[in-house]
Amino acid sequence: MEFKIIKKSKKSRARIGLLKTSNGVVETPSFVPVATRAVIKTLTSEEVLATKSQILIANAYHLHLRPGEKLIEKNGGMHKFMNWPKPLMTDSGGFQVFSLGFGKDHGVGKILNNNLQQTAHNKTINIGQQPKLLKISEDGVRFTSYYDGKELFLGPKESIKIQESLGADIILAFDECTSPLADYEYTKKSMEVTHKWAVESLKAKSKSQRAKRQAMYGISQGGKFKDLRIESAKFIGLLPFDGFAIGGEFGDDKSKMSKMLRWVINELPENKPRHLLGIGHPDDMIKIIKEGVDTFDCIAPTHYARRGIAFTSQGRIDLGRTKFVNDKKPIDKNCDCMACQNYTRGYIHYLLRAREITPLRILTFHNLYFFNSYVEKIREDIKKGKI
Amino acid sequence: MEFKIIKKSKKSRARIGLLKTSNGVVETPSFVPVATRAVIKTLTSEEVLATKSQILIANAYHLHLRPGEKLIEKNGGMHKFMNWPKPLMTDSGGFQVFSLGFGKDHGVGKILNNNLQQTAHNKTINIGQQPKLLKISEDGVRFTSYYDGKELFLGPKESIKIQESLGADIILAFDECTSPLADYEYTKKSMEVTHKWAVESLKAKSKSQRAKRQAMYGISQGGKFKDLRIESAKFIGLLPFDGFAIGGEFGDDKSKMSKMLRWVINELPENKPRHLLGIGHPDDMIKIIKEGVDTFDCIAPTHYARRGIAFTSQGRIDLGRTKFVNDKKPIDKNCDCMACQNYTRGYIHYLLRAREITPLRILTFHNLYFFNSYVEKIREDIKKGKI
Numbered sequence: 113m114e115f116k117i118i119k120k121s122k123k124s125r126a127r128i129g130l131l132k133t134s135n136g137v138v139e140t141p142s143f144v145p146v147a148t149r150a151v152i153k154t155l156t157s158e159e160v161l162a163t164k165s166q167i168l169i170a171n172a173y174h175l176h177l178r179p180g181e182k183l184i185e186k187n188g189g190m191h192k193f194m195n196w197p198k199p200l201m202t203d204s205g206g207f208q209v210f211s212l213g214f215g216k217d218h219g220v221g222k223i224l225n226n227n228l229q230q231t232a233h234n235k236t237i238n239i240g241q242q243p244k245l246l247k248i249s250e251d252g253v254r255f256t257s258y259y260d261g262k263e264l265f266l267g268p269k270e271s272i273k274i275q276e277s278l279g280a281d282i283i284l285a286f287d288e289c290t291s292p293l294a295d296y297e298y299t300k301k302s303m304e305v306t307h308k309w310a311v312e313s314l315k316a317k318s319k320s321q322r323a324k325r326q327a328m329y330g331i332s333q334g335g336k337f338k339d340l341r342i343e344s345a346k347f348i349g350l351l352p353f354d355g356f357a358i359g360g361e362f363g364d365d366k367s368k369m370s371k372m373l374r375w376v377i378n379e380l381p382e383n384k385p386r387h388l389l390g391i392g393h394p395d396d397m398i399k400i401i402k403e404g405v406d407t408f409d410c411i412a413p414t415h416y417a418r419r420g421i422a423f424t425s426q427g428r429i430d431l432g433r434t435k436f437v438n439d440k441k442p443i444d445k446n447c448d449c450m451a452c453q454n455y456t457r458g459y460i461h462y463l464l465r466a467r468e469i470t471p472l473r474i475l476t477f478h479n480l481y482f483f484n485s486y487v488e489k490i491r492e493d494i495k496k497g498k499i
Numbered sequence: 500m501e502f503k504i505i506k507k508s509k510k511s512r513a514r515i516g517l518l519k520t521s522n523g524v525v526e527t528p529s530f531v532p533v534a535t536r537a538v539i540k541t542l543t544s545e546e547v548l549a550t551k552s553q554i555l556i557a558n559a560y561h562l563h564l565r566p567g568e569k570l571i572e573k574n575g576g577m578h579k580f581m582n583w584p585k586p587l588m589t590d591s592g593g594f595q596v597f598s599l600g601f602g603k604d605h606g607v608g609k610i611l612n613n614n615l616q617q618t619a620h621n622k623t624i625n626i627g628q629q630p631k632l633l634k635i636s637e638d639g640v641r642f643t644s645y646y647d648g649k650e651l652f653l654g655p656k657e658s659i660k661i662q663e664s665l666g667a668d669i670i671l672a673f674d675e676c677t678s679p680l681a682d683y684e685y686t687k688k689s690m691e692v693t694h695k696w697a698v699e700s701l702k703a704k705s706k707s708q709r710a711k712r713q714a715m716y717g718i719s720q721g722g723k724f725k726d727l728r729i730e731s732a733k734f735i736g737l738l739p740f741d742g743f744a745i746g747g748e749f750g751d752d753k754s755k756m757s758k759m760l761r762w763v764i765n766e767l768p769e770n771k772p773r774h775l776l777g778i779g780h781p782d783d784m785i786k787i788i789k790e791g792v793d794t795f796d797c798i799a800p801t802h803y804a805r806r807g808i809a810f811t812s813q814g815r816i817d818l819g820r821t822k823f824v825n826d827k828k829p830i831d832k833n834c835d836c837m838a839c840q841n842y843t844r845g846y847i848h849y850l851l852r853a854r855e856i857t858p859l860r861i862l863t864f865h866n867l868y869f870f871n872s873y874v875e876k877i878r879e880d881i882k883k884g885k886i
Contacts, residue, residue: 149850149853149855150849152857153856154860156857156861157841178852179824179849183824183825183845186825187843187846194846195846438570450545454544454545454582455582456574458580459582462537462566466565470538470539470541470543473543473856
């Protein structure tokens with residue numbers, strides 16, 4: 113993999129780059145749609161191409177459980193299996209250490225809701241113990257499979273081996289994504305384990321020709337704590353990774369995101385690509401790109417589409433609402449995607465109410481197209497010196 | 500509407516025709532995919548075009564309940580509403596008189612299962628009374644809406660008015676589709692009401708320019724009884740309809756289908772198009788086309804697709820079965836559709852097991868393409884004099 117910075121903004125840390133992989137080139141900054149299970153939910157790979165998507169991210173944990181990395185390897189790897197001809201990333205399973213662990217126990221995602229923000233700031237959360245369904249040790253994590261209750265151990269060695277079998281262009285070091293509820297002590301301890309796993313992930317990489325074509329990104333953590341964020345970025349940034357991912361929470365509220373990203377990115381090598389994990393609503397995009405993020409993944413466009421919600425140039429709209437019953441306008445009058453050329457809000461509203469599958473697809477298509485077009489526009493603006 | 504017979508087979512009653520509507524031409528014989536609710540479940544209209552579909556059939560009863568024919572009319576009619584540029588038919592709601600009436604009460608569809616065949620032949624079914632959820636009178640049928648329990652009255656006048664608002668190219672007279680369990684007496688009485696409704700449907704047709712562009716087909720019934728089938732086809736065949744649909748059951752087992760169709764088609768005018776309602780598995784296609792059927796609709800390709808089942812040149816396969824887990828072949832090696840070019844049985848199997856939406860679409864696409872290609876081949880064979 114090769115990363116070439118084409119242009120740097122004079123007004124911010126934003127930059128235009130080309131991420132060259134053996135499966136094609138990604139123009140950065142780029143949004144990365146989430147294909148957790150080697151499919152963009154509701155779409156075929158041909159359609160995903162038509163949404164101007166350049167690179168997708170799948171998940172080693174999910175694919176290990178089903179259908180298993182060995183089966184995918186026998187099918188010639190993920191690209192062939194899912195018929196996706198462009199670059200692919202895989203996440204290491206480290207996010208599941210959080211989402212199936214403390215995240216599940218405390219009912220939180222990466223971003224806290226308002227009630228929990230208060231809790232997190234005002235009282236100590238009992239975060240030092242093990243979560244219910246996982247056992248985290250220095251070697252890795254023992255999961256209980258949600259399919260059949262079987263135990264499953266994932267550590268850096270296991271994760272890298274799985275990701276090598278899956279065959280994505282970019283793979284991620286194994287980490288623990290820390291809960292936004294975690295206190296300083298837990299976050300520090302967790303970060304130190306993540307650092308140990310980063311070194312082990314690098315060591316675990318095999319020497320095969322195939323593995324050589326795979327780039328590996330390290331993941332920095334550190335929660336909401338400035339000194340930990342800086343320490344982690346420094347440590348991970350010095351390791352010989354091909355790029356760097358930034359994990360964990362970015363502020364109980366989004367106003368802190370830019371500041372926190374700056375702590376991290378200041379410490380990362382300038383010439384390597386940076387991926388922000390799991391963040392990238394349209395509202396966040398300019399902010400994170402201005403801080404020097406090159407790629408970022410987010411489930412928002414696909415997740416909300418399946419709940420009837422479209423992203424538009426006028427903000428989010430919930431097409432399930434009665435006010436759209438007789439709306440003859442397209443989802444977004446400023447969008448030139450297949451969905452906006454062909455269907456009215458009224459028709460999509462009707463199909464959602466009739467519990468049809470088709471509108472989920474129409475909206476998934478539109479939302480991905482919208483996200484990709486939005487970033488495309490930002491790239492243009494950086495090129496023109498506007499950002 | 501104009502119907503032109505291009506070629507007649509010398510070996511059978513099969514014929515090649517062109518059905519010209521103001522929204523384009525249908526080459527017959529043609530399969531008619533079922534878009535009950537103004538959508539082919541899981542697909543967009545653009546995709547349906549890519550399956551080589553020429554004409555779709557929607558349902559006046561369902562669309563009346565939701566979103567209502569008035570809303571569709573305000574949107575410029577069904578073609579515009581669902582973005583389907585080719586011909587459309589609507590069924591009158593007469594099938595729902597059966598499916599929501601005796602069909603529901605007795606747990607039967609148009610074709611009986613083996614246990615019920617015995618029952619139907621061996622003992623008298625209490626069919627003379629009213630079904631539970633409907634009240635059938637000489638004027639029409641009182642339904643209870645399955646959305647909100649509201650009562651809804653549908654007779655010939657109401658059905659034709661709805662269908663005129665929907666704006667399909669071909670609309671159907673209102674009828675009662677009789678249950679395959681019905682005895683001679685009930686079937687005869689029901690047929691007579693259907694005949695009365697046929698005359699009233701013709702009378703109900705408005706004189707507007709728009710309505711003039713709509714063709715109306717009469718529906719012959721008569722159940723499994725030869726004299727009733729002939730009487731009904733004679734009666735309906737003499738009325739000034741633009742074409743003729745054939746409704747109701749066609750044999751407790753399919754071996755009787757050809758014989759029963761012959762009773763009917765013998766009595767129908769040669770120069771008018773004939774539509775067989777709700778029948779058309781690949782196994783039936785050559786049979787029904789040989790008897791002189793021009794168009795026929797069937798839910799099989801779309802219905803089975805959503806249950807993981809593909810139609811192939813080697814017969815039906817259930818891709819949910821474990822034996823496909825590592826199958827790298829396409830759904831059908833003889834098929835050149837998008838799905839067969841791009842995805843393996845193994846990938847589709849995996850996605851079905853993961854309860855994804857994408858495989859339902861891939862299979863719906865393939866099945867429709869397969870059905871349309873199958874009929875295309877039959878047309879070629881008739882042209883070449885092989886059938």
